[in-house]
Amino acid sequence: MTTNPFMKAARFHQYGGADVIRYEDAPVPEVTEDEVLIKVAATSFNPFDAKLRSGAFQAFLPIELPFTPSVNVSGTVVKVGDSVTTFREGDNVFAYLDVTRNGAAAEYVVSKAVHIAHAPKTFDLHESAAVPSVALTAWQALFDYGNLQSGQRVLITAAAGGVGTLAVQLAKWKGAYVIGTASGKSFSMLEQLGIDEIIDYKKQSVAEALKSKVDVIFNLSPAGKEELNSLLQLLNEGGTFISAVSPADENMAKELGVKAVRLNSHPDAEKLTQIAELLDAGLLKPIITERTGLSELAEVHQKFDDGKVSGRVLIIVDGVK
Numbered sequence: 001m002t003t004n005p006f007m008k009a010a011r012f013h014q015y016g017g018a019d020v021i022r023y024e025d026a027p028v029p030e031v032t033e034d035e036v037l038i039k040v041a042a043t044s045f046n047p048f049d050a051k052l053r054s055g056a057f058q059a060f061l062p063i064e065l066p067f068t069p070s071v072n073v074s075g076t077v078v079k080v081g082d083s084v085t086t087f088r089e090g091d092n093v094f095a096y097l098d099v100t101r102n103g104a105a106a107e108y109v110v111s112k113a114v115h116i117a118h119a120p121k122t123f124d125l126h127e128s129a130a131v132p133s134v135a136l137t138a139w140q141a142l143f144d145y146g147n148l149q150s151g152q153r154v155l156i157t158a159a160a161g162g163v164g165t166l167a168v169q170l171a172k173w174k175g176a177y178v179i180g181t182a183s184g185k186s187f188s189m190l191e192q193l194g195i196d197e198i199i200d201y202k203k204q205s206v207a208e209a210l211k212s213k214v215d216v217i218f219n220l221s222p223a224g225k226e227e228l229n230s231l232l233q234l235l236n237e238g239g240t241f242i243s244a245v246s247p248a249d250e251n252m253a254k255e256l257g258v259k260a261v262r263l264n265s266h267p268d269a270e271k272l273t274q275i276a277e278l279l280d281a282g283l284l285k286p287i288i289t290e291r292t293g294l295s296e297l298a299e300v301h302q303k304f305d306d307g308k309v310s311g312r313v314l315i316i317v318d319g320v321k
């Protein structure tokens, strides 16, 4: 445990562009009785972090400024609150953190013990930070909302993104037939993940390309209202449409005899424990396209704002880049 009351953090004091992020000293956070203090090994960039920083969510997601972003963490527990029995100092952990609290773009972060899970045993601890929010979003969409079963057909739009690549792998692990939308540059990566069919969204509409209807649709694409309505019609009766982005028309869904839900992913330590087992078993892997250090976080946010981030950016915090 550090004796220095200060740590390095990449945080913002006001909403705005990427340049509001400052790499600076901040107080090491205190733990209360049901919390743990984690020495951060790595975090990963999530599009949500940039939207939060921009102020886009301030009307409904209040945060206290200055704020440290980054909802994903991997690291080592260095202090536990008095009532915590599930973790001990020295345990390696990973988590999808509470989005309204200071995040992992810092040397230390505090989390409720109920939100964290033991990290995978053999899978790399740093790379584990690329997994929690995207894998939990995919899990919650496909299994909790979509109730995806072996042998069913699932369509995943924006299959090549951070969430999509985990969704493809989880759906294949479940034994589903997986169709994804992506552009040509992502085809070989998706084929390596075992996807069954790919529709090039730059060349064809899904409605034109899909050979038969599907049981579950997981939408991660920036599709507008008309496109969402056309996707709804591609579901078998009784099927489920889950959108992590814009919601589909619920009345239209009812008329078609399908279910339409808007997903809001959330921390879930129990599922994350199962995800750790899949990582250790080699059945799941994050697609990491870039590695950088904590002091470069503002540049990562800027690249995202410029539309130049593709795949997961891993941010190494403890210096072992």
Ligand SMILES: NC(=O)c1ccc[n+]([C@@H]2O[C@H](COP(=O)([O-])OP(=O)(O)OC[C@H]3O[C@@H](n4cnc5c(N)ncnc54)[C@H](OP(=O)(O)O)[C@@H]3O)[C@@H](O)[C@H]2O)c1
Pocket (backbone or CB within 6 Å): 047, 048, 134, 137, 157, 158, 159, 160, 161, 162, 163, 164, 181, 182, 183, 184, 185, 186, 201, 220, 221, 222, 223, 243, 244, 245, 263, 264, 265, 266, 309, 310, 311, 312
């Ligand atoms: N509601 C929630 O709880 C929740 C949770 C997590 C994420 N999300 C949202 O879900 C979306 C995806 O997240 P992510 O982290 O996976 O994003 P990401 O990693 O930034 O996704 C980028 C991918 O989107 C693909 N793409 C872009 N336009 C597309 C289109 N018109 N059709 C199909 N694919 C397209 C690109 O594919 P190619 O490279 O193949 O061109 C790119 O690889 C974001 O909007 C994010 O905010 C919501």
